[in-house]
Amino acid sequence: MPPRGSDDDGDASIAVKTRTRTQRPPLYKVLLLNDDYTPMEFVVHVLERFFGMTHAQAFEIMLTVHKKGVAVVGVFSHEIAETKVGQVMDFARRHQHPLQCTMEKE
Numbered sequence: 001m002p003p004r005g006s007d008d009d010g011d012a013s014i015a016v017k018t019r020t021r022t023q024r025p026p027l028y029k030v031l032l033l034n035d036d037y038t039p040m041e042f043v044v045h046v047l048e049r050f051f052g053m054t055h056a057q058a059f060e061i062m063l064t065v066h067k068k069g070v071a072v073v074g075v076f077s078h079e080i081a082e083t084k085v086g087q088v089m090d091f092a093r094r095h096q097h098p099l100q101c102t103m104e105k106e
């Protein structure tokens with residue numbers, strides 16, 4: 001068998017392959033911020049309703065935000081993260097709580 005990249009026509013032939021690197025779409029962290037006024041139960045409800053957490057998970061994350069000032073509540077594609085932030089901000093505004101939710105690239 002002839003070595004690859006050579007043929008028998010007396011000429012040199014070179015096969016050039018360019019590697020196609022598959023790009024993963026960037027992910028975004030959704031962050032919940034602490035404040036002094038939003039009731040703890042409201043935050044727990046938000047985490048259950050919009051982030052699919054159990055009551056126990058939601059309570060734990062709420063306490064982390066309360067103590068540390070901020071916590072990541074989920075990691076999503078840009079579109080899903082934007083939707084979650086919008087849903088939380090809307091829901092908080094409608095209930096007149098100052099709860100803040102933001103996103104940042106991972």
Ligand code: TYC
Pocket residue numbers: 032033034035036037038039040043062063065066099
């Ligand atoms: N710090 C608020 C309180 O004492 C509770 C709270 C927790 C508010 C998490 C916002 O993202 C938050 N009522």
